[in-house]
Amino acid sequence: xxxxxxxxxxxxxxxxxxxxxxxxxxxxxxxxxxxxxxxxxxxxxxxxxxxxxxxxxxxxxxxxxxxxxxxxxxxxxxxxxxxxxxxxxxxxxxxxxxxxxxxxxxxxxxxxxxxxxxxxxxxxxxxxxxxxxxxxxxxxxxxxxxxxxxxxxxxxxxxxxxxxxxxxxxxxxxxxxxxxxxxxxxxxxxxxxxxxxxxxxxxxxxxxxxxxxxxxxxxxxxxxxxxxxxxxxxxxxxxxxxxxxxxxxxxxxxxxxxxxxxxxxxxxxxxxxxxxxxxxxxxxxxxxxxxxxxxxxxxxxxxxxxxxxxxxxx
Amino acid sequence: xxxxxxxxxxxxxxxxxxxxxxxxxxxxxxxxxxxxxxxxxxxxxxxxxxxxxxxxxxxxxxxxxxxxxxxxxxxxxxxxxxxxxxxxxxxxxxxxxxxxxxxxxxxxxxxxxxxxxxxxxxxxxxxxxxxxxxxxxxxxxxxxxxxxxxxxxxxxxxxxxxxxxxxxxxxxxxxxxxxxxxxxxxxxxxxxxxxxxxxxxxxxxxxxxxxxxxxxxxxxxxxxxxxxxxxxxxxxxxxxxxxxxxxxxxxxxxxxxxxxxxxxxxxxxxxxxxxxxxxxxxxxxxxxxxxxxxxxxxxxxxxxxxxxxxxxxx
Amino acid sequence: xxxxxxxxxxxxxxxxxxxxxxxxxxxxxxxxxxxxxxxxxxxxxxxxxxxxxxxxxxxxxxxxxxxxxxxxxxxxxxxxxxxxxxxxxxxxxxxxxxxxxxxxxxxxxxxxxxxxxxxxxxxxxxxxxxxxxxxxxxxxxxxxxxxxxxxxxxxxxxxxxxxxxxxxxxxxxxxxxxxxxxxxxxxxxxxxxxxxxxxxxxxxxxxxxxxxxxxxxxxxxxxxxxxxxxxxxxxxxxxxxxxxxxxxxxxxxxxxxxxxxxxxxxxxxxxxxxxxxxxxxxxxxxxxxxxxxxxxxxxxxxxxxxxxxxxxxx
Numbered sequence: 013x014x015x016x017x018x019x020x021x022x023x024x025x026x027x028x029x030x031x032x033x034x035x036x037x038x039x040x041x042x043x044x045x046x047x048x049x050x051x052x053x054x055x056x057x058x059x060x061x062x063x064x065x066x067x068x069x070x071x072x073x074x075x076x077x078x079x080x081x082x083x084x085x086x087x088x089x090x091x092x093x094x095x096x097x098x099x100x101x102x103x104x105x106x107x108x109x110x111x112x113x114x115x116x117x118x119x120x121x122x123x124x125x126x127x128x129x130x131x132x133x134x135x136x137x138x139x140x141x142x143x144x145x146x147x148x149x150x151x152x153x154x155x156x157x158x159x160x161x162x163x164x165x166x167x168x169x170x171x172x173x174x175x176x177x178x179x180x181x182x183x184x185x186x187x188x189x190x191x192x193x194x195x196x197x198x199x200x201x202x203x204x205x206x207x208x209x210x211x212x213x214x215x216x217x218x219x220x221x222x223x224x225x226x227x228x229x230x231x232x233x234x235x236x237x238x239x240x241x242x243x244x245x246x247x248x249x250x251x252x253x254x255x256x257x258x259x260x261x262x263x264x265x266x267x268x269x270x271x272x273x274x275x276x277x278x279x280x281x282x283x284x285x286x287x288x289x290x291x292x293x294x295x296x297x298x299x300x301x302x303x304x305x306x307x308x309x310x311x312x313x314x315x316x317x318x319x320x321x322x323x324x325x326x
Numbered sequence: 327x328x329x330x331x332x333x334x335x336x337x338x339x340x341x342x343x344x345x346x347x348x349x350x351x352x353x354x355x356x357x358x359x360x361x362x363x364x365x366x367x368x369x370x371x372x373x374x375x376x377x378x379x380x381x382x383x384x385x386x387x388x389x390x391x392x393x394x395x396x397x398x399x400x401x402x403x404x405x406x407x408x409x410x411x412x413x414x415x416x417x418x419x420x421x422x423x424x425x426x427x428x429x430x431x432x433x434x435x436x437x438x439x440x441x442x443x444x445x446x447x448x449x450x451x452x453x454x455x456x457x458x459x460x461x462x463x464x465x466x467x468x469x470x471x472x473x474x475x476x477x478x479x480x481x482x483x484x485x486x487x488x489x490x491x492x493x494x495x496x497x498x499x500x501x502x503x504x505x506x507x508x509x510x511x512x513x514x515x516x517x518x519x520x521x522x523x524x525x526x527x528x529x530x531x532x533x534x535x536x537x538x539x540x541x542x543x544x545x546x547x548x549x550x551x552x553x554x555x556x557x558x559x560x561x562x563x564x565x566x567x568x569x570x571x572x573x574x575x576x577x578x579x580x581x582x583x584x585x586x587x588x589x590x591x592x593x594x595x596x597x598x599x600x601x602x603x604x605x606x607x608x609x610x611x612x613x614x615x616x617x618x619x620x621x622x623x624x625x626x627x628x629x630x631x632x633x634x635x636x637x638x639x640x
Numbered sequence: 641x642x643x644x645x646x647x648x649x650x651x652x653x654x655x656x657x658x659x660x661x662x663x664x665x666x667x668x669x670x671x672x673x674x675x676x677x678x679x680x681x682x683x684x685x686x687x688x689x690x691x692x693x694x695x696x697x698x699x700x701x702x703x704x705x706x707x708x709x710x711x712x713x714x715x716x717x718x719x720x721x722x723x724x725x726x727x728x729x730x731x732x733x734x735x736x737x738x739x740x741x742x743x744x745x746x747x748x749x750x751x752x753x754x755x756x757x758x759x760x761x762x763x764x765x766x767x768x769x770x771x772x773x774x775x776x777x778x779x780x781x782x783x784x785x786x787x788x789x790x791x792x793x794x795x796x797x798x799x800x801x802x803x804x805x806x807x808x809x810x811x812x813x814x815x816x817x818x819x820x821x822x823x824x825x826x827x828x829x830x831x832x833x834x835x836x837x838x839x840x841x842x843x844x845x846x847x848x849x850x851x852x853x854x855x856x857x858x859x860x861x862x863x864x865x866x867x868x869x870x871x872x873x874x875x876x877x878x879x880x881x882x883x884x885x886x887x888x889x890x891x892x893x894x895x896x897x898x899x900x901x902x903x904x905x906x907x908x909x910x911x912x913x914x915x916x917x918x919x920x921x922x923x924x925x926x927x928x929x930x931x932x933x934x935x936x937x938x939x940x941x942x943x944x945x946x947x948x949x950x951x952x953x954x
Contacts, residue, residue, distance in 0.1 A: 133462035148761035151480040166779040166797040169480040172520035175541040185537035186555040206800035206837040209520040209542040223813035227803040228837040241814040247877045249561045265895045283913045285597045313631040317941040447776035465794040483794040486834035489855040499851035500869040523834040523856040563875045581893045599911045627945040
């Protein structure tokens with residue numbers, strides 16, 4: 013989440029009751045998650061395992077629960093007892109929950125020639141471009157940005173909250189909701205089928221690139237970035253903070269895990285499960301997915317086991 | 327389904343035109359399905375294969391199409407020609423279909439601090455606790471009970487009818503709808519993602535335990551009981567009358583079959599298919615699901631078949 | 641799509657700026673897609689690979705981008721530079737996009753005894769039979785036909801656009817939408833669960849046969865024809881232009897590819913992936929799906945590989 017304008021880091025420290033170590037004169041431009049972080053961003057970390065990754069990342073300001081780490085030049089630590097609560101306080105300040113009282117928010121901007129069907133919900137500060145078709149019973153939640161010539165079919169939800177929790181098993185309720193402050197950005201000429209769900213980013217944005225087409229019941233997780241001219245068939249599911257490059261084709265019911273990358277023009281055959289990075293330009297199959305021709309040869313080899321058994325016993 | 331108050335079994339017998347054999351003085355407290363049946367309940371059975379299971383169950387009153395079975399002490403048989411039609415008559419009496427004429431039923435109770443977004447449907451006798459967020463285009467159907475601090479995201483349906491039919495292939499239309507009279511009960515601090523569907527019980531309740539979190543497009547079948555502090559990732563589907571104990575994690579696109587049990591804190595990896603009971607505390611993978619490390623070793627063994635072939639031919 | 645009445649082929653030629661070769665006196669009764677084409681239909685083809693298939697099909701009139709092919713007796717070619725654009729022009733003329741201004745279109749016909757819940761959208765020229773139950777937040781789009789005694793549960797979308805594109809990689813946006821002009825036809829006593837999506841045909845109709853029952857989150861692709869008395873469990877997905885014959889059972893999360901046929905009374909076990917035709921009356925399992933008992937034996941053989949290895953090394 014970008015702040016509306018840069019904010020003095022000392023002001024943030026006051027808000028979350030933090031001690032600043034290092035550069036006290038900085039201005040934070042936003043808060044972001046570690047996989048998408050940029051210069052000027054705040055990031056938060058509460059587990060020693062990830063301390064160095066966050067400190068060495070592009071982030072300028074690290075909300076952290078220790079003062080026993082070295083601060084790189086120009087950066088600052090914001091030391092608090094509970095970085096997760098500090099994160100929630102920042103989100104609550106800059107993106108407070110705003111109840112809606114009408115189906116189309118007054119603050120929503122809708123471009124010329126765009127058709128908004130009956131029974132559509134459009135939240136606060138949503139922007140929709142020109143010549144879009146938003147079909148009945150679509151939900152577009154606060155702050156989402158839709159380009160020109162976009163089609164969104166019925167029942168689809170844009171901007172649902174991330175499935176992202178702070179988990180601790182020493183309390184009655186193990187999982188605490190990480191409030192989402194990111195957006196969904198949908199570029200021009202994207203088409204989204206019926207019954208899809210596209211989660212907003214936790215603190216970055218979820219983005220769907222120009223000309224990409226999604227079939228029905230496709231799920232896209234938080235902070236995931238999808239390139240241009242991709243095709244995803246029905247019931248594909250993609251977890252959070254993953255990157256899908258341009259021209260990728262995912263066939264029906266493919267599942268893709270979190271924080272990985274699928275390279276340009278890769279094709280993943282139906283029902284495959286992608287658990288790690290995939291190289292560009294190749295065809296994949298299986299759960300876990302691997303090179304499709306390797307996988308298909310493997311299926312042939314399996315059929316030969318009885319023959320092997322017979323031969324061995326002969 | 328519990329009746330509003332206990333009902334004389336002779337009154338039920340009149341309603342469904344049954345002959346009572348055994349204890350004629352009993353009071354039925356409700357009607358239930360065989361996997362969830364309790365003392366005082368009516369149950370129905372129309373196939374000899376299941377006669378004894380029903381008669382020996384906790385149920386006190388058995389609607390049945392035979393008088394050639396022995397009635398245990400204190401129990402009663404309600405003998406009818408067609409137990410399925412008798413069941414429908416009881417449901418039609420105690421839970422008649424009530425059309426809705428407005429988006430939020432007058433009889434719905436909504437707790438203090440709960441936010442109901444525009445375009446939400448809330449049915450008759452629904453109860454929603456305090457400080458809930460019910461997002462746009464959510465549907466909560468009749469008689470469902472939602473606890474405190476529950477979040478339900480857009481497009482989700484709570485209380486759809488069970489997928490449960492009486493099947494006979496000697497008629498033009500094979501499958502006859504078993505009307506659902508159960509409820510969905512969602513406990514405190516549960517969060518349900520966008521585009522989920524949670525079926526009501528056929529005659530018991532579907533229940534989601536405290537603090538459990540569901541990602542988008544999760545399907546939960548009728549009469550299924552889910553424990554506390556579970557995490558289900560996107561596109562998980564769970565069939566009817568299954569029991570998932572506390573702390574279970576199901577990753578994306580996992581499918582779980584009906585009337586089975588997954589033990590406490592079990593973890594099922596993405597795209598697995600669970601067809602039988604799973605022991606507590608272990609990690610599972612594959613379709614059919616088995617111990618994850620066994621399954622992963624198996625995948626390695628498969629890759630060795632060409633080497634085995636070569637060795638054998640050498 | 642059938643035209644409201646037969647149209648002189650010369651009139652069509654004027655509309656799309658085509659040169660007619662062959663029978664100039666014909667009357668086109670509609671436009672259709674190659675898998676479902678009938679006598680009197682227009683069909684279009686723009687790739688030499690499919691020229692002969694289209695010319696030799698049941699179609700009477702072929703919109704094509706060549707004049708170097710032989711026209712069979714009685715048929716006509718409509719030669720244009722870009723058949724895809726010609727198709728779009730015909731659809732735009734006979735099925736122009738009609739914005740909706742109210743939740744239930746004035747032109748919709750709703751039969752006696754049918755219940756339409758609040759928050760339902762019903763489009764132009766929709767016809768709904770008698771004694772149906774259309775639950776809250778259902779979307780039924782233009783021109784769809786629903787029979788008698790049909791139940792459609794909440795969140796379901798009937799008549800979403802086909803996922804069908806004209807793809808060319810030499811332009812900025814690779815995929816151009818093929819506008820759908822087909823309908824969805826749902827026969828009597830069909831029940832459709834919550835959160836399903838049923839795409840209209842591209843130019844034929846999508847059809848669900850009498851007495852078929854769909855669980856929640858089932859996706860049915862464009863131009864797919866489903867027989868009578870089928871049962872599809874939750875999260876099943878079926879691609880376009882496929883044929884499922886009477887009495888077929890698909891268990892949970894089964895995926896079915898496009899333009900294939902599943903024979904009468906076949907049963908496909910959960911999570912299977914159907915990539916080719918399946919014979920009637922058998923049970924199938926696996927991804928890719930094969931005879932279930934063969935597949936299950938295979939799973940047993942795989943478990944013997946370590947034993948084979950040991951034996952080989954002994």
